[in-house]
Amino acid sequence: MTAASTRKSIFLHLAVVAVLFGLQFVVPDYDKLTITRIMVIAVYAIGYNVLFGYTGLLSLGHAMFFAVGLYAAGLPVYYFGLDLPLAFALGIGASLILSLLIGVIALRTSGVSFMIVTLMFAQAGYLLTFHLTEYTQGDAGLNLPASIRSFGFAGITFDLTKPDVRYNLALCILALAILIVFAVVRSRSGRILVAIRENEERTRMLGYNSFAHKLKAFVIAGGLSGTSGATFAILFAYVGASFASIQNSIEVLLFTLLGGAGTILGPLLGTAAMVYLVDKTSEFTTAHLLIVGLALIVLVAWFPKGILGSVRERWVKWIP
Amino acid sequence: MDPVALLSPADFAFSDAPPPGREASSGVAAAGESAGVPLLGTENLTCRFGGLTAVDNVSFALREGEVRAVIGPNGAGKTTFVSLLCGRIAPTSGTVHFRGKDVTKLPAHRKVQAGIAYTSQITNVFGNLSVRNNVMLAAESRLRNAQGRRLTSAELAAKADRALEAVGLSSRMDEKACELAYGHQRLLEVAMGLALEPALLILDEPTQGLSDPEIADFCTLVRAIAASKTILLIEHNMPVVMQIADRITVLNRGQILAEGTPAEIRGNHDVQVAYLGT
Amino acid sequence: MDFGAFFFLATLEGLVQAAVLSLTALGLSLVFGVMRVVNVAHGQFFMLGAFLAWWITNMIANQPVLGFLAALLIAPLLVGGIAFLGERLVLKPLNYGPQSTIVATIGFLYIIQEVALILFGPDPRPVEPPFQFDVEFPWFGYSGYKLFVICTAALLLCATWFVMRSMRIGLAMRATQFDSETAQNFGIPVGRVYAQVFAIGAMLAAVAAVLIVPIQQAHYLMGLDALLLSFIAVIVGGLGSIQGTVVAAILIGLSGGILSVFFSPTLAKIVATLFVALVLVFKPEGLFGGKAR
Numbered sequence: 001m002t003a004a005s006t007r008k009s010i011f012l013h014l015a016v017v018a019v020l021f022g023l024q025f026v027v028p029d030y031d032k033l034t035i036t037r038i039m040v041i042a043v044y045a046i047g048y049n050v051l052f053g054y055t056g057l058l059s060l061g062h063a064m065f066f067a068v069g070l071y072a073a074g075l076p077v078y079y080f081g082l083d084l085p086l087a088f089a090l091g092i093g094a095s096l097i098l099s100l101l102i103g104v105i106a107l108r109t110s111g112v113s114f115m116i117v118t119l120m121f122a123q124a125g126y127l128l129t130f131h132l133t134e135y136t137q138g139d140a141g142l143n144l145p146a147s148i149r150s151f152g153f154a155g156i157t158f159d160l161t162k163p164d165v166r167y168n169l170a171l172c173i174l175a176l177a178i179l180i181v182f183a184v185v186r187s188r189s190g191r192i193l194v195a196i197r198e199n200e201e202r203t204r205m206l207g208y209n210s211f212a213h214k215l216k217a218f219v220i221a222g223g224l225s226g227t228s229g230a231t232f233a234i235l236f237a238y239v240g241a242s243f244a245s246i247q248n249s250i251e252v253l254l255f256t257l258l259g260g261a262g263t264i265l266g267p268l269l270g271t272a273a274m275v276y277l278v279d280k281t282s283e284f285t286t287a288h289l290l291i292v293g294l295a296l297i298v299l300v301a302w303f304p305k306g307i308l309g310s311v312r313e314r315w316v317k318w319i320p
Numbered sequence: 321m322d323p324v325a326l327l328s329p330a331d332f333a334f335s336d337a338p339p340p341g342r343e344a345s346s347g348v349a350a351a352g353e354s355a356g357v358p359l360l361g362t363e364n365l366t367c368r369f370g371g372l373t374a375v376d377n378v379s380f381a382l383r384e385g386e387v388r389a390v391i392g393p394n395g396a397g398k399t400t401f402v403s404l405l406c407g408r409i410a411p412t413s414g415t416v417h418f419r420g421k422d423v424t425k426l427p428a429h430r431k432v433q434a435g436i437a438y439t440s441q442i443t444n445v446f447g448n449l450s451v452r453n454n455v456m457l458a459a460e461s462r463l464r465n466a467q468g469r470r471l472t473s474a475e476l477a478a479k480a481d482r483a484l485e486a487v488g489l490s491s492r493m494d495e496k497a498c499e500l501a502y503g504h505q506r507l508l509e510v511a512m513g514l515a516l517e518p519a520l521l522i523l524d525e526p527t528q529g530l531s532d533p534e535i536a537d538f539c540t541l542v543r544a545i546a547a548s549k550t551i552l553l554i555e556h557n558m559p560v561v562m563q564i565a566d567r568i569t570v571l572n573r574g575q576i577l578a579e580g581t582p583a584e585i586r587g588n589h590d591v592q593v594a595y596l597g598t
Numbered sequence: 599m600d601f602g603a604f605f606f607l608a609t610l611e612g613l614v615q616a617a618v619l620s621l622t623a624l625g626l627s628l629v630f631g632v633m634r635v636v637n638v639a640h641g642q643f644f645m646l647g648a649f650l651a652w653w654i655t656n657m658i659a660n661q662p663v664l665g666f667l668a669a670l671l672i673a674p675l676l677v678g679g680i681a682f683l684g685e686r687l688v689l690k691p692l693n694y695g696p697q698s699t700i701v702a703t704i705g706f707l708y709i710i711q712e713v714a715l716i717l718f719g720p721d722p723r724p725v726e727p728p729f730q731f732d733v734e735f736p737w738f739g740y741s742g743y744k745l746f747v748i749c750t751a752a753l754l755l756c757a758t759w760f761v762m763r764s765m766r767i768g769l770a771m772r773a774t775q776f777d778s779e780t781a782q783n784f785g786i787p788v789g790r791v792y793a794q795v796f797a798i799g800a801m802l803a804a805v806a807a808v809l810i811v812p813i814q815q816a817h818y819l820m821g822l823d824a825l826l827l828s829f830i831a832v833i834v835g836g837l838g839s840i841q842g843t844v845v846a847a848i849l850i851g852l853s854g855g856i857l858s859v860f861f862s863p864t865l866a867k868i869v870a871t872l873f874v875a876l877v878l879v880f881k882p883e884g885l886f887g888g889k890a891r
Contacts, residue, residue, distance in 0.1 A: 058697050191453075198446045208461060293704075300705070
């Protein structure tokens with residue numbers, strides 16, 4: 001990675017954020033809502049990509065961290081009227097702790113076992129939301145009341161019923177997520193993660209504690225997933241069990257694959273593409289998950305590098 | 321070719337003992353001169369896989385600065401033995417001591433940090449990365465120098481470049497590792513081992529698959545490295561062994577059959593029987 | 599009814615579940631054992647079998663026995679055919695890489711599930727059992743059909759065991775499982791074996807579904823539970839061990855009923871799910887598995 005390519009990368013990412021900022025002035029309100037949703041979910045996918053794309057670990061259970069962030073932020077707001085910024089912090093904290101605990105256990109396995117173990121833990125979490133249905137209302141979920149939908153921070157009042165406020169808050173969090181992942185990926189840590197993906201045994205034989213690094217990636221992914229969940233709960237004022245389902249874990253995998261695993265912006269692209277695709281398909285059938293299934297097969301069979309990954313390979317080699 | 325300076329990892333301290341009494345200077349062959357505690361020792365080291373005893377009660381000592389060759393017929397347990405030393409496999413019983421401390425239970429990556437580097441029999445590099453990035457990964461593994469100061473990225477890069485130069489791969493540093501010829505991949509492995517700046521470098525069949533001129537170059541390289549490092553190598557190529565080894569250990573069926581100088585081993589009847597059958 | 603009779607009843611109910619689960623789990627285990635592929639869509643083949651049974655018996659209306667027999671024969675063949683196609687068209691080109699096959703089978707899962715939703719709708723579909731009579735035990739009357747399910751499953755298990763042990767395809771499968779490269783060197787057409795195994799695995803699930811669907815209705819989401827339970831059986835029994843899977847399936851089927859009596863079904867499922875995860879982490883060969891492969 002030369003200094004020139006670093007400069008180009010930074011410029012590219014800043015440009016993307018700037019474009020997203022500018023979009024809000026040109027698109028109609030309905031699209032604004034969709035783009036806000038895309039940005040929030042993209043944080044989830046970008047975090048997941050650190051584990052999947054860069055470290056090479058396929059977790060089938062990261063929905064549990066999204067859900068922990070969602071519920072840990074949403075439930076205190078619903079039941080105790082907790083201050084929104086505090087709830088947000090609580091959501092992130094909970095997901096960090098949970099991902100540390102689960103990571104320590106799950107990372108003792110690898111390959112197929114790791115996929116199944118993460119799937120099972122997530123499924124247990126999903127079932128738990130039903131077991132605790134008196135608090136969570138299971139699938140129906142809870143809507144956060146309008147009275148709690150504003151907060152004060154650093155002297156400014158943010159009114160979350162306004163689409164613009166939500167849009168820009170989501171954009172800020174997305175920008176932060178991109179910054180964090182950029183920093184990780186370009187650091188020595190990032191290089192070690194890639195080395196682990198390429199050849200874990202050799203990496204250990206070079207003196208690196210691969211378990212510690214994998215755990216770090218797992219927690220970063222879990223923390224960003226939880227951040228996305230907490231943001232979702234607060235911005236869209238809804239918590240529900242469907243976000244803990246296997247489907248949510250698989251969708252984030254799909255978004256990452258489609259956009260390009262192993263690229264920072266790929267998951268953003270993938271999320272945007274799939275959300276629009278599913279939205280359009282839902283207009284004329286309830287079986288929109290068919291698209292998910294077909295997309296997965298097409299991607300894994302013919303385009304494993306995804307959109308941005310293929311672009312990087314063929315034309316623009318310096319995209320991180 | 322420049323011999324690579326010895327890194328004395330006094331800071332990776334489970335060792336309160338002072339650094340071993342050897343100066344890092346070029347061209348000094350110190351085989352057999354440092355008496356006292358061996359650099360590496362094993363006591364009754366055993367490794368069993370189910371019913372098969374691959375390494376059977378091996379007690380072994382390696383002096384600092386030696387070039388020791390481990391030879392033996394196929395299936396003698398040579399690779400298993402060195403895998404026990406570097407931590408790739410855990411022993412069934414017995415102990416391994418390095419620089420006076422018990423390292424038997426240390427995981428592989430801690431052994432590397434302690435100063436033991438291993439290059440494997442099967443070429444095991446990062447195929448999709450460039451040659452230089454392969455070596456940089458090795459160089460970045462140990463971030464502190466002998467005095468415990470953290471090295472700058474420039475110094476780490478210099479470490480990598482020195483290692484590449486020592487093996488003669490500098491001109492290929494931007495090529496993808498999987499696209500190298502086999503012989504060059506073996507050299508890349510050695511470069512990665514060097515960039516780790518170990519006290520003990522273990523080479524497992526390094527000349528396998530190399531052509532004769534490449535083997536000759538390799539012997540020169542080993543001699544240069546041996547000036548500042550201890551080397552343990554597994555080899556089948558007898559001329560190479562006779563040429564570069566200070567001492568030879570012969571393994572057969574997991575046990576030490578004989579140990580001695582090349583001349584002694586050449587004349588040893590039991591060794592001849594083990595290799596040729598009688 | 600005294601406790602003994604109650605226990606006997608619970609055992610019979612458990613055996614029915616065990617019968618169906620052992621066939622389903624056996625399918626999953628065969629595929630993993632021979633191909634090293636985790637077929638996440640396995641439950642969907644189960645579901646397809648159930649719906650095809652409904653469709654076939656509906657077509658041959660008013661002839662429950664004939665309809666059922668037809669379903670028992672045709673549904674597994676159709677499902678096997680679909681599985682065969684999926685294997686040839688998607689899994690083979692992927693070269694059975696662990697990550698890509700799981701992603702591909704997840705794709706199958708969604709495709710099959712959604713197609714079923716489109717074709718059959720979201721409502722559960724009941725199927726008439728082929729015969730309705732009660733076997734009179736001293737303490738209670740019990741559905742003769744359920745006893746039939748237990749016997750049929752046991753027969754099929756024995757048949758599969760026999761095929762694996764003695765017939766050529768069984769030997770080919772076992773050889774491929776043991777060492778596919780060597781098997782190939784001995785002239786065993788490994789590629790064809792893989793396709794056949796994948797199809798047979800699906801067919802076993804489909805047969806199990808045809809058997810159970812008169813008792814339990816067909817619903818487009820029923821595959822997920824079947825998958826989870828099969829997973830548990832395979833992992834507890836030991837990945838790659840077929841006997842282990844069957845034994846585990848029987849144990850799970852028998853105990854499942856008891857667990858659901860004392861705990862809520864959801865809690866029982868949570869415990870079971872966590873149990874699978876922890877077994878995989880701490881005893882990767884499975885609870886009864888032999889050497890780790």
